[in-house]
Amino acid sequence: MARPKANDRLIRISLLVVALSAISILAIITIFIFEQGLPIMAKYGLKNFLLGQDWFPSEKSFGLLPMIVGSLLVTLGALLIGVPLGLASAIFLTEFSTRRVSRILKPVIELLSGIPSVVYGFLGLMFLVPFIRETFGGPGLSVLSASIILGIMILPTIISISIDSIRAVPDSYREGSMALGATKWQTVRMVVLPAARSGLVAGIILGMGRAIGETMAVIMVAGNAADLPGSLLAPVRTLTSNIALEMAYASGEHRQALFATGVILFVIIMILNFLANLTARKQSRK
Amino acid sequence: MAEIIGGANIIEVKSLSVFYSQFQVLKNVNIDIQVRKITALIGPSGCGKSTFLRTLNRMNDLVEGARTEGRVIFDGKNIFDDDIDLLELRRRVGMVFQRPNPFPLSVFDNVTYGLRVHGQTDPTSMEERLFHSLQAVNLWDELKDRLQTNALWLTGEQQQRLCIARVLAVEPEVVLMDEPCSALDPTATARIEDLMYQLKQKYTIIIVTHNMQQAARVSDYTGYFLLGELVEFGLTDQIFTSPRDRRTEDYITGRFG
Numbered sequence: 001m002a003r004p005k006a007n008d009r010l011i012r013i014s015l016l017v018v019a020l021s022a023i024s025i026l027a028i029i030t031i032f033i034f035e036q037g038l039p040i041m042a043k044y045g046l047k048n049f050l051l052g053q054d055w056f057p058s059e060k061s062f063g064l065l066p067m068i069v070g071s072l073l074v075t076l077g078a079l080l081i082g083v084p085l086g087l088a089s090a091i092f093l094t095e096f097s098t099r100r101v102s103r104i105l106k107p108v109i110e111l112l113s114g115i116p117s118v119v120y121g122f123l124g125l126m127f128l129v130p131f132i133r134e135t136f137g138g139p140g141l142s143v144l145s146a147s148i149i150l151g152i153m154i155l156p157t158i159i160s161i162s163i164d165s166i167r168a169v170p171d172s173y174r175e176g177s178m179a180l181g182a183t184k185w186q187t188v189r190m191v192v193l194p195a196a197r198s199g200l201v202a203g204i205i206l207g208m209g210r211a212i213g214e215t216m217a218v219i220m221v222a223g224n225a226a227d228l229p230g231s232l233l234a235p236v237r238t239l240t241s242n243i244a245l246e247m248a249y250a251s252g253e254h255r256q257a258l259f260a261t262g263v264i265l266f267v268i269i270m271i272l273n274f275l276a277n278l279t280a281r282k283q284s285r286k
Numbered sequence: 287m288a289e290i291i292g293g294a295n296i297i298e299v300k301s302l303s304v305f306y307s308q309f310q311v312l313k314n315v316n317i318d319i320q321v322r323k324i325t326a327l328i329g330p331s332g333c334g335k336s337t338f339l340r341t342l343n344r345m346n347d348l349v350e351g352a353r354t355e356g357r358v359i360f361d362g363k364n365i366f367d368d369d370i371d372l373l374e375l376r377r378r379v380g381m382v383f384q385r386p387n388p389f390p391l392s393v394f395d396n397v398t399y400g401l402r403v404h405g406q407t408d409p410t411s412m413e414e415r416l417f418h419s420l421q422a423v424n425l426w427d428e429l430k431d432r433l434q435t436n437a438l439w440l441t442g443e444q445q446q447r448l449c450i451a452r453v454l455a456v457e458p459e460v461v462l463m464d465e466p467c468s469a470l471d472p473t474a475t476a477r478i479e480d481l482m483y484q485l486k487q488k489y490t491i492i493i494v495t496h497n498m499q500q501a502a503r504v505s506d507y508t509g510y511f512l513l514g515e516l517v518e519f520g521l522t523d524q525i526f527t528s529p530r531d532r533r534t535e536d537y538i539t540g541r542f543g
């Protein structure tokens with residue numbers, strides 16, 4: 001009798017230790033970033049960081065607005081491309097294809113998420129950028145290129161999570177709907193997708209996180225000019241690119257400003273997650 | 287068997303056989319379903335009752351490998367004909383399942399689901415049907431102030447009533463019920479049985495049940511299935527008091543005794 005109980009306690013305590021150490025590592029990293037980034041933001045003013053349009057670290061000008069706008073733009077673009085394509089693929093694979101087709105295709109799609117981002121960036125640079133330059137004009141290295149590459153990169157995430165959440169919808173819902181004379185598509189649209197909504201939103205949030213955090217592929221196709229992009233065909237620099245491009249030689253306040261970039265990125269991701277969760281919960285309560 | 291059945295048939299099943307791949311589940315079933323009566327189907331587990339029910343609104347089409355032979359005449363037309371409007375057939379022949387399966391949507395959205403599916407989205411007529419359907423299953427008073435509640439919050443009995451209301455909202459002629467009370471407690475079961483009795487005024491009901499007393503209580507006609515065959519079919523009183531077939535008698539007395 002006493003033995004299993006003692007065992008349970010041992011397991012609980014070890015799990016607690018593991019969990020606490022994992023959480024504290026994350027906490028230490030977060031504290032470190034803020035500790036490095038906040039002082040310089042305080043010194044030059046939050047407003048100058050958030051709304052300043054000029055990024056000239058050598059002249060103590062740390063305006064991050066172009067990069068904030070850049071990150072938001074390419075993330076939005078990636079979602080506009082990745083979400084409809086991803087949902088459509090997931091719906092097709094779960095509801096409109098034979099089981100054999102989806103059994104073959106799902107692992108293939110999951111494999112795609114294992115491709116290193118530098119490969120996506122390289123493919124984008126070789127094929128997409130010239131294509132956009134020749135078709136639409138501009139330098140080709142642009143908001144549009146970055147959005148398309150990111151949209152493709154988040155597809156596997158969105159598709160596989162969507163597939164899982166659509167599969168988790170009980171068949172009894174589908175039967176109930178079909179038995180009322182609904183078509184397959186009506187059933188999917190009016191019952192299956194609403195029932196799977198929280199999972200679908202989770203997939204989109206993860207995809208969004210991947211898009212806003214992606215660095216290498218974006219650097220390769222976005223052009224990286226630290227200016228507000230005038231159009232979708234103009235080059236753009238994201239917050240992550242800003243850090244990656246300059247960290248090698250930054251020092252002093254420049255280096256701190258890069259940490260400040262990280263702080264802002266961190267806060268933006270928190271806000272986006274919060275908003276996405278909020279809409280998910282609000283809609284499902286309705 | 288024909289001589290014991292008078293009145294109008296709404297469904298006539300002729301030499302119906304159903305296969306799942308190679309496996310024959312229903313063997314040459316013949317049965318006439320009378321309009322505005324309750325027909326109960328009884329028989330041991332796995333004998334094909336659900337399969338039979340799902341054939342009548344062609345829900346078996348959705349099962350991979352299902353194949354049908356024979357005819358089911360509904361309203362003068364074979365439902366297996368190529369030119370049948372399948373969605374309209376399912377509207378006219380509604381189905382209530384064993385486990386209550388309301389959609390994870392509001393009460394309102396559940397009841398009006400069929401209407402929206404069939405393109406009847408005029409707000410006033412939707413409200414009207416909502417009222418009449420909920421009224422018909424005696425849920426209106428309970429739920430009229432909770433129309434926006436998610437249906438998953440309702441009790442099992444309320445959910446099953448809601449599922450019946452959802453079917454009634456599209457004005458079917460036949461309601462198929464596959465063990466509609468098996469997930470409910472005895473009081474809820476009794477109330478659902480009362481409900482079936484009321485519904486008989488307007489609808490033809492076919493109910494599959496494992497509960498012999500239930501069949502005896504609610505139905506006008508009873509059919510006994512065994513291993514895919516319809517062994518006996520007739521007036522419920524006759525089936526339960528003087529079954530003609532030994533196998534029927536064994537089953538009924540076995541369960542009662």
Ligand SMILES: Nc1ncnc2c1ncn2[C@@H]1O[C@H](COP(=O)(O)OP(=O)(O)OP(=O)(O)O)[C@@H](O)[C@H]1O
Binds near residue numbers: 330
């Ligand atoms: N989708 C299917 N594929 C293959 N065989 C099936 C399928 N559905 C049912 N069967 C088989 O067909 C036979 C009849 O099943 P059915 O569900 O119609 O029986 P039932 O009389 O409703 O049983 P119960 O009383 O347990 O509900 C069973 O042997 C069952 O295993």
Ligand SMILES: [Mg+2]
Binds near residue numbers: 336
């Ligand atoms: Mg059954």
